Amino acid sequence: MKKERVKLTATEKSELFAEGVITVVLLLLLNLSIIILINLTILQNKNLINGIYFLKKTITFYGGHLIWSWQNILLMIMGLADLIVLYWRLIRRYHQMQLRHVISELHYIAQGHFDHYISFKVKTDLQKVIDSINSLVASTVSAINEEKAIEQSKDELISNVSHDIRTPLTSIIGYLGLLKTGVSNPEDQQKYLNIAYTKAEQMKSLAHDLLEYTTLKSTNIKLNLSPLHIFSMLEQVEAGFEFEAQEKNVEFKIEVRPQNLTIQADPEKLVRVYNNLITNALKYGTGATQIKLIANLVNDTEVELRVENNGAKIPQASLKKIFERFYRVETSRNTKTGGTGLGLSITKSIIDLHHGKIRCESDDHWTRFIIQLPLNPKNAKISS
Template identity: 75%
Template sequence: MKKQRVKLTAAEKSELFAEGVVTIVLLLLLNLSIIILFHLAILQDKNLVNGLIFIKESLMFTGSHTWSWQRILMIAMMIADLLVLYWRLIRRYHQMQLRHVISELHYIANGHYDHRINFAVKPDLQKVIDSINLLVDSTVNSINEERAIEKSKDELITNVSHDIRTPLTSIIGYLGLLKSGMASPDDQQKYINIAYNKAEQMRSLANDLFDYSTLKSTSTKLTLSDLHIYSMMEQVAAGFELEAAKQGIHFEVEARPKELTFKADAEKLVRVYNNLIGNALKYGKGATTIKLVANSVNKREVELRVENNGEKIPQDSLKKIFDRFYRVETSRNLKTGGTGLGLAISKNVVEMHHGTIKCESDDNWTSFIIRLPLKQPDAEKPA
């Protein structure tokens, strides 16, 4: 933003003009006093008169007097007067600038945090203004972060309450039927199974909440080891083969090179794969294939991809898909059994590994793409 000079009000311009007039009058009186004193000193001191005559004769060109001591004195006093006048006017102008800056500060302090001081002033005051603007920016950012945290807490409480209340209501209802003795023997087993499944959903939510809060903690450290990614992907895929087969989905596992190895926390990275594959099985409607791919990139990074050829994710949802409790489905029912925390947990794990994760989706493939460094120099190794 281009800085502007301080615009003086009519009253300030009048004040500046009056300052100049008063200064000129005082300087004229001072000059008159000096001239009178010089005249008195010259009349009383013969040696000073002779010295002035000598100087006067030395400043002769072509036989004529070009300078007189009076003229030299007048010019010297005029230069001094101009310097004093400039100094007093610029000093008063800087005082007016400071008043404008203080006025702007009061305006910001009254709650106008979107306002900034946009003056071009002297260097020392400019540094102060720039520091003030930075301080206001920092304060506004802190306020916005605090509001976002409060909003996030409210959303967390609301979402957790909803996700706990729904299965809990079912559990209480079916247990109530069992307690009343009104259910037939066949229905009793059915109700017990439903109550058990709902309890499992609640446990899943509790586990996800615990994992999410643990990963967000700054005290959580990685337990690093050399990870052979192809072997790990095969083991993870094997754990989902039965569930995938029921949905007519098969796995394709590939690593380039096949012996690709890098430093990572194997347990946490397996959790990421479990979340991403589970997400594909629950929400990848119409999918027939899930690909697990690992590629070495520029000998510095590894790219991990979990892809499925199911239904495309809407573009608007891609921007929010890693937000906690966000679900692509519009309703907050638990038909799919998801808590909405799996992808948020995956993002936290990836960021702990100093990596990035993103999601791309088109009519052919939905791809979760992870970039991790081959080495983890800043992470702590286990003792």
Template identity: 80%
Template sequence: MKKERVKLTGTEKSELFAEAVVTIVLLLLLNLSIIILIHLAILQDESLVNGIYFLKKTITFSGNYHLWSWQRIFIIIMGFGDLIVLYWRLIRRYHQMQLRHVISELHYIADGHFDHRISFAVRSDLQRVIDSINSLVDSTVNSINEEKAIEKSKDELITNVSHDIRTPLTSIIGYLGLLKTGNVGPEDQAKYINIAYTKAEQMKSLANDLLEYTTLKSNTTKLNLAPLHIYSMLEQVEAGFELEAEKKGISFDVETRPKNLTIKADPEKLVRVYNNLINNAFKYGTGATKIKLIANLVNKQTVELRVENNGARIPEKSLKKIFERFYRVEGSRNIKTGGTGLGLSITKSVVDLHHGTIRCESNDNWTSFIIRLPLDPSKV
């Protein structure tokens, strides 16, 4: 923001001019009074006159020039003094006017114009006050925006949770109501019980994800760091999804470079990251035939973990929001895919706890979730 000097109003300029005139008049009167008093003192003391005459004759310059008469020297000294006093009076009044402008701007901001900033540039300590006021306003605006975002987030959380709980709960109540009537055959009873059980499992999954999400977001969550052999962990993760992958016609590729790559991490939480990303590939990677689990040592301090699938491409507009809680790429709340919308948000929270980063890249060939983690989070 370009800063400009305080622009004085016509009234203020007149006030400054009047201040200059009054000061000059007072100084002239004071100078005249001093000169008269000195003349009176000299006339009454002859020795003082002789002393001044002696100095004039004694102090000479090159070319036999004598010192000017004492009247001229004294008048010049008084003139310099008058100029200093005049400048001090005018600059003091000008600073007072600047302060009035700052106070006026501050009242304008206090009336609710939080997008306004004081743009004055002054050459005094007042500039530090202006900068402090602008910083305080920025801090206040940020706090207000954060509070609004928190309130909005709470409202969205309540809305989304209510919807995700109500949908399976409505089905459970409906099928249990049919069973309660007793007018349902044995085959339909088993069918309705199975549907009600599946819906109850969905509610349990949502409750567990919510609990884990809020736990990870709290400041009290701590990592249980331990040496973790990446290749062994990835083999175990692959084995856990082997049957489901076979049903979907998906194969796994596991690769680590180097093969004995070991990092310090929380094994339980890092396995949850892989579970979430693989489940995400199963649910949303339409047409996928392969999932790659890759780990590379980037340097002596960082490791890169990649989970890739060759399924459907994620739209560009969704990539920036994909780690937000309850966000679904398909943009619906009907849970057709069975997800709670918290899996990737939980994944990001775990990565953040490890002082790492996660991002998603997607094209027509591969969708890649790329995680960067320090080899030892405790040293970050």
């Protein structure tokens, strides 16, 4: 924001001009009074006249020049003093006008224009006040925007939850209604029961994920940190998906460097991260034949964890939103697979709790979820 000096109004310019004129008149009257008093004093004291005459004759400058007339020197001193007083009066009045402008801006902000900044600058300590006001405005604007974002987030949460609950609930009520009428044959009844059960499981999954998401977002949540051997954990995670991987002809590959890599983490929550990422790869990594679970020690304080699959590429436009709550790359596909749209958001929340970072990269060959974690979240918290 480009700042300019205070622009005076026509009235203020007239006021400043009047101040200058009045000051000049008063100074001239004062000077005249001083000259009259000095002349009267000199006329009444002959010794003073002789002293002045003696000084004029004896004081010389370079080249033998005598001192000027004392009247001229006095007039020069008085003229210089007059200029100083005139400047001081005018600049004081100008600063008062600047202060009036600041007060006017404050009144404008107080009327509800909380995003209004004071756009002019001054060369006095008043600038510190202006900078403080602008900082306060910036904080207020940030708080208002954050409040709007939270309000919008709540509305979106209610809307998404309502939609995701209503869809399976409508199916459950519909099929239970058919069973209630008793007009369907036994084969159809079993089919309707299976569909209703599946939809109920989707609702249960949504409720569970929603509860976990809101719990992780709570400021009271704490990590149960303990030493976690990465290779052993990855072997257990792989075993949990062995059957599903065989059905989809997907092969797991584990790479840990060094082999005995151990970090401080919450085992239950970190396993949930891997479960979410692997489930995501198996459900939506269309055409994938391999899932890699990679862990590398980066330095003395950080470790990098990767979950990679060679399935379908995630569109570039979706990569920035993929960790947002309820975001789905393809809504229709997620409806069929029963995804809640909260898995990756829960994953990011868990990584945030560990003071880590997560990002997603995807090209025509591999989709990679890359996690950076501190070896000890407690040390990361202290350093931050």
